[in-house]
Amino acid sequence: MTEHDPDTASSPTVSRAGDRIHLVHHGARPPHWLTELAGRLSPARPGEALVVVGAPLHEDGAEALCEWLAPSLDSIRDAQVRLLTLVMSAGAHESGGHPSAAALICERWGLDVLAAAGTALVTADGTLFSPDLPGASGGWWHFSPGAEARRVSSHLPLPDWEMAVRRLGRQTVAGHVVEPVPSGLAVRPAGPAPVTAHTRPHTIPPERDRPQLILASPQVPAAVLAVVMAALxxxxxxxxxxxxxxxxxxxRLGEELADLLDSDVHVAVGAPVAPVGSTPDGASAGGAAVELWLTDSRGRPSWRPFARTVVCSPASAEGAEGAEGAESVRSPRVTEWQVPADCMHFTDCTDHTDHTDCADCADCADCADCKAVVTPAGLWLGPRDAEPPLLALLRPPVAEAVAVDLGVPGRPLADCLWPALDTLLGRLEPNVLERVVVHACGDLGTRDRERLLEFSARHRFSMAS
Structure with missing residues (x-):
């Protein structure tokens, strides 16, 4: 519902997206991305209101914003609202000696205002995020009538794990710097480091359910990580x-760490990459998200792995020794995964996030006799009465190849695998399909080899030698 029509063609429109939720945008209707962003913050809590600014503001933006929002702010004040959250980049930032938008609203309408000094972002779970970068202002600030503004945090609300991370604080462990960041903790060797090692950990948005232990350098040994984790x-x-x-x-690092701690260790597959278009150009607010991508030797994103989180268990959890006294071989467990959108009908679910073994829910929905299971390196296709072979589970993820394993060692390839493989390959995204390498785990007959050659020519994938 439009609350305030623009006075001129260049003036923004103020619309209502819900009870005490107001949007500032250009055009007669708010764009979809802005409505979706406001939806992450809905509903407004009792005694609170939200203003989400999607339209870019200019030098006189604070004064102009107050003018555009005046009718809405009057209604907010009359409704006995005690706190207004202003989702707008630099809403708490003073510029050129002029007060910030948050300060003006606080002073003129007598409202408490929560606003970002830097970029204003909203995560998928509705967390407010404003990266507070080293040497650059950011974070969310609280303005109260008659009081000095105070910095609250880079993200709100604070997750349950936040206080444990803050208590750990910034410290040095065996020549490595450990410091709290919005998403958890970052670790890097002490001494000179690339700028990205200092800044990028602060740009990764937090998750409510878990902290991240970010390795800002590949030269961080398991022993240092074990000391950090043991302190939590x-x-x-x-x-x-x-x-x-x-x-x-x-x-491998996860397994070593699991042995040192004698407990399971969760490991992300891939590097965090900001998705393209998460914040529209010129917008004053946007979404905060990272996607996990496998990257090549030059750091360029290659493909998004199906497995997003893998659990490494200590050797003691699976029997420390085999029948002849040799150490048993461990396999990582995929506990969180996501397949491409085009494969939604190929698997029973596309987003597995409940931290349980995914083998049962990654079944091929198009066939009653076979199933697909996400592995660290790609996918395994096999009979429904079998589990992926150890070789498929141990294969590490790499940027150059998407591993598709077929069948079970010692058994002929089931006839149901061929239509399942054809369906899968036909629905993969081009940048994934061009990296597919098929590994035949089952016994290949003459006809099976011919089929693989036919499929390879049709879908243009590679076959393992």
Missing amino acids: PEPVRAALRLLSLDGQPLL
Whole structure:
């Protein structure tokens, strides 16, 4: 519902997106992305109101914004609202000796105002985020009538794990700097480091359910990480996930860390990359998100792995020794995964986030006799009465190849696998399909080899030698 029509063609429109939720935008209707962003913050809590600014503002933006919002702010004040959240980049930032938009609203309407000094972002779960970068202002600030503005945090509301991370604080552990960041903790070797090692950890948005332990350098040993994790309370440590800024393989490091801690360790697959278009050009607010991508040797994104989180268990959890006294081989467990949107009908669910084994829910929905299971390196297709072979589970993810494993060792390839493979390959995104390497785990007959050659020519994938 439009609350305030623009006085001129260049003036923004103020619309209402819900009870005590107001949008500032150009055009007669708010754009979809702005409505979706406001939806993440809905509903407004009792005694609170939201203003989400999607239209870009100019030098006189604070004064102009107050003029555009005056009718809405009057109604907010009359409704006995005690706190207004202004979702607008630099809403708390003074410029050229002029007061900020948050300060003006606080002073003129007598409202408490929460606003960002830097970029105003909203995560998928509705967390307010404003990166507070080293040497650059940011964070969310609270304005109260008659009082000095105070910085609250880079993100709100604070997750349950926040206090444990803050208590740990910034410190040095065995020649490595450990510091709190919005998404958890970052670790890097002490001494000179690239600028990105200092700044990028602060740009990764937090998740409410878990902290991240970010490796800002590939030269961080498991022993240092074990000391850091051991200092955290057990519930926080159990939820924590390792994340590499450069996407270095972490499975071996995760296993070593699991042995040192004698507990499961969650590991992210890929490097965090900001999705293109998450914040429209010129917008005053936007979404905060990162996607996990496998990256090549030059740091360029290659493809989004199907597995997003893998759990590494200590050797003691699976039997420390085999039948002849040799150490048993461990396989990582995929606990969080996502397949491309075009494959939604190929699997029973596309987003597995409940931290349980995914083998049962990644079944091929188009066939009653076979199933697809997400592996760290790609996918396994096999009979419904079988599980992925150890070789498929141990294959590490790489930027150059999407592994598709077929069948079970010692058994002929089931006839149901061929239509399933054809369906899968036909629905993969081009940048994924061009990297597919098919590994035949089952016994290949003459006809099977011919089919693989036919499929390879049709879909243009590679076959493992």
